[in-house]
Amino acid sequence: MELDSxxxxxxxxxxxxxxxxxxxAKIFVEKILRVQPNVKKLYLLVRATDAKAALQRLHNxxxxxxxFRVLKEKLGANLNSFISGKVIPVAGDITCxxxxxxxxxxxxEEMWREVDIVVNLAATTNFDERYDVSLGLNTLGAKHVMxxxxxxxxxxxxxxxxxxxxxxxxxxxxxxxxxxxGETLNGASGLDIDKEKEVMEERLNELRAEEASEKTxxxxxxxxxxxxxxxxxxxxxxxxxxxxxxMFLGHWKENLPLVILRPTIVTSTYKEPFPxxxxxxxxxxxxxxxxxxxxxxxxxxxxxSVVDAIPADMVVNSMxxxxxxxxxxxxxxxxQVGSSVANPVTFTCLQDCAxxxxxxxxxxxxxxxxxxxxxxxxxxxxxxxxxxxxxxYLLPLKGLELVNAAxxxxxxxxxxxxxxxxxxxxxxxxxxxxxxxxxxxxxDMNTEKLRMAARESCVxxxxxxxxxxxxxxxxxxxNTHIPGVVRHVFK
Numbered sequence: 160m161e162l163d164s165x166x167x168x169x170x171x172x173x174x175x176x177x178x179x180x181x182x183x184a185k186i187f188v189e190k191i192l193r194v195q196p197n198v199k200k201l202y203l204l205v206r207a208t209d210a211k212a213a214l215q216r217l218h219n220x221x222x223x224x225x226x227f228r229v230l231k232e233k234l235g236a237n238l239n240s241f242i243s244g245k246v247i248p249v250a251g252d253i254t255c256x257x258x259x260x261x262x263x264x265x266x267x268e269e270m271w272r273e274v275d276i277v278v279n280l281a282a283t284t285n286f287d288e289r290y291d292v293s294l295g296l297n298t299l300g301a302k303h304v305m306x307x308x309x310x311x312x313x314x315x316x317x318x319x320x321x322x323x324x325x326x327x328x329x330x331x332x333x334x335x336x337x338x339x340x341g342e343t344l345n346g347a348s349g350l351d352i353d354k355e356k357e358v359m360e361e362r363l364n365e366l367r368a369e370e371a372s373e374k375t376x377x378x379x380x381x382x383x384x385x386x387x388x389x390x391x392x393x394x395x396x397x398x399x400x401x402x403x404x405x406m407f408l409g410h411w412k413e414n415l416p417l418v419i420l421r422p423t424i425v426t427s428t429y430k431e432p433f434p435x436x437x438x439x440x441x442x443x444x445x446x447x448x449x450x451x452x453x454x455x456x457x458x459x460x461x462x463x464s465v466v467d468a469i470p471a472d473m474v475v476n477s478m479x480x481x482x483x484x485x486x487x488x489x490x491x492x493x494x495q496v497g498s499s500v501a502n503p504v505t506f507t508c509l510q511d512c513a514x515x516x517x518x519x520x521x522x523x524x525x526x527x528x529x530x531x532x533x534x535x536x537x538x539x540x541x542x543x544x545x546x547x548x549x550x551x552y553l554l555p556l557k558g559l560e561l562v563n564a565a566x567x568x569x570x571x572x573x574x575x576x577x578x579x580x581x582x583x584x585x586x587x588x589x590x591x592x593x594x595x596x597x598x599x600x601x602x603d604m605n606t607e608k609l610r611m612a613a614r615e616s617c618v619x620x621x622x623x624x625x626x627x628x629x630x631x632x633x634x635x636x637x638n639t640h641i642p643g644v645v646r647h648v649f650k
Contacts, residue, residue, distance in 0.1 A: 160484060160612040165623055168483040169195035173273045173313075177253055177304055178281030179203030180220040182438045183320065183425065186475045187278065188221065189432060192245060193230050194622060202270055204251045204259060204281070213248035225647065229432035253281045253300035259307050274311040276482055279304045279319045286395040286590045289377055290359050290384030293400045298352060301404035302411075309415060315486035316416045317408075318478060323421040323467065323495050323601045325402040327393050330598040335493040335605045337419070338402055340410040344392030352403050355387060394593040414489040418481050422474045423497030423601060427643040429470035429630065435643025436471075443468070443509060444644045450532060451517040451645075452524070457536040459544045459588060460595030462507045467499040467601055470635075473625040477606065480613055480623050492605060498627035499600045501607075510535065512636035520642075544588065552581050 169191060178184050184203070191198055203221070207213035221227075222242060231238050249270075252260035258267045281304070283296045301319060308317045326333045327344040341350045362383055366376045384396030393399035405419055427437035437444075443466060449455040477496045485492050498504065514532060521529035538544045556577055563570040606625075613620050 160608060162480070162484050162612045162616040162618050165480055165483045165619055166195055168486070169479070170197045171199045172275050173200045173202070174198070175202040175204065175270060175274045175277045175311075177204045177259070177277075177279050177300075179205045179248065180216055181280055181282075183471060183474060184278075184280045185221050185224060185226055185438070186428065186436075186471050187280070187478060188246065189226055189230060190472070190475055190479065192242075193233070193432065196241070196245075198245060200247060200273065201245055202247045202249050202274065204249045204253070204261075206252050207248070207250040209250055210248070210263070213250040217246065217248040224438070226432065226436050253279075253303050254295040256299075256303050256306075259303055271310050272312060275313050275315050276486070277304065277308045277311065277314070277317045278478065278482075279317065282320075282401070284322075284397060286397045287381055287586075288384065288396055289380035290387065290396055291363055291380050293384055293396045294355060294359055294403075297397070297400035298403040298407065299356065302407050305408055305412065305415070309413070314415070316418060316482055317412075318418045318420060318482060319404070319408055320478070321401050321405055321419050321421045322398060323423045323497055324398045324594075325393075325405060325421065326599055326601075327398065328593045328597070328599075331600065332602050333495075333599045334602045335421075335495050337409045337491055337493055338406045340406045342406065347391050350391050350403075352407060355403070358387065359383065395590060409491050412491060416485060416488050417491045418485050419491065419493050420474075420478060420481060421493065421495045421601075423467035423469050423495075423499070425471050425474055426468045427470060427640045427647075428472040429635065429639065430624070431472045434639045435646065437640075437643050437647050440648060444648065447509070447513045447641060448644065448649060450513050450535065451522045451530065453522070453530040453532065455535060457538055457547065458506075458510070459538045459541075459592075460506055461539060462505065462510065462537060464506055464595070464597055465499045465503045465600065466506055466509060467497040468504060469497050469627060470630070473627065476623040477609070477625040480609060480618070480625070483618075484609055484612060494606045494609065495601045495603045496606055496625065497601045497603060498630065500603055502627040502630055502632070503600075504632040508632055509636065512633060512641065516637055516641045520645075541592070548581070548584075552577075556581060
């Protein structure tokens with residue numbers, strides 16, 4: 160594989176980015192604008208009612224973020240004019256089959272004429288999402304993006320960002336292989352994307368015919384997503400709908416150059432535009448912060464399990480280099496971007512880093528006092544977890560139920576609140592259990608070939624770094640990631 164200058168490749172490019180206000184999309188846009196100001200145009204598809212609302216979302220949810228401070232320092236008073244000349248917010252919705260929901264036909268035809276590359280970053284990453292929402296965004300949305308891309312006369316590549324966890328609960332080395340249409344993880348037959356849409360719509364119509372409340376519909380659609388995912392071997396709705404998207408794209412792409420990029424757990428920026436920028440709460444972050452606040456005193460999982468993490472700027476750099484490497488190649492390339500092969504990190508490291516950080520930098524509680532943290536109790540099996548829950552929560556709940564009945568429902572509020580908390584914890588464990596005991600290692604041979612091609616061609620590797628071997632995990636978590644989460648997410 161020969162690779163020319165990535166900076167030169169980006170010059171005069173016109174790129175359409177879906178999910179334009181999302182975490183990775185912001186970092187992608189900032190990086191392009193900062194390293195190649197001569198990019199021709201970036202169309203950002205955002206959910207909005209009209210062009211004015213789309214522009215407002217661009218400024219409030221993208222440009223106004225601290226992420227853009229380096230670019231602001233670089234351009235000063237010229238920032239707004241530079242942005243308005245390069246970035247075009249587009250009101251649309253990838254769940255809409257016709258033109259991605261873009262109503263301005265002149266703008267649609269302009270994009271069909273000018274767009275070189277489409278980057279699909281629009282998705283819901285909620286494991287516990289409603290099936291109608293997840294299927295509409297993650298699966299059917301990807302289909303609509305591909306159909307739109309095929310109409311772009313200058314198209315050189317569709318880059319679709321998926322997730323490494325489409326692998327489900329596989330163990331051992333997980334290869335960068337594609338999924339065939341209808342393939343399942345447990346060997347079950349009958350997976351059909353059109354049928355899944357019918358099943359979803361039929362259940363939704365039933366609920367509406369019954370005049371079910373929105374809360375009832377939400378719970379039923381969430382349950383349906385889990386039911387359909389597990390029927391075919393996937394642990395949750397998110398990874399199931401992302402896997403179906405990959406199947407559809409691979410089967411129907413025809414001669415369209417396609418890269419499917421599968422990042423693992425995406426964490427805060429390693430280096431650019433500055434270390435530690437993050438937005439939203441990732442699973443490992445909620446655990447770390449819950450611990451720092453003194454709310455987590457026990458942990459369920461295998462402390463020796465590998466946590467496959469990768470900083471967000473490395474994901475974005477791999478995306479950009481992949482664009483330059485695979486443009487105009489009518490093939491499907493799978494790139495798994497993670498660290499479990501080259502530089503694995505374990506739950507033990509995360510636990511030790513969280514303990515060290517919050518011991519040196521204690522969380523200040525609502526009472527103004529520092530929260531003292533200690534070593535957590537580790538429950539290494541589901542059986543030990545159920546015993547712990549039974550002794551500490553379920554038996555007291557049963558006792559409270561009896562007392563409540565004896566005192567004519569006097570303790571009803573307390574009972575309902577404790578029951579709610581227990582159900583919430585059990586639901587979280589149901590959702591995240593596969594990842595607390597995950598035994599898979601993500602092969603990244605294709606991604607390593609891309610890194611090697613960049614090194615051998617001397618292609619700006621200092622600017623487009625994405626080699627996890629350079630990460631000192633202890634230093635990164637202690638001095639970059641956890642402080643970044645505290646600063647940018649929890650303020």
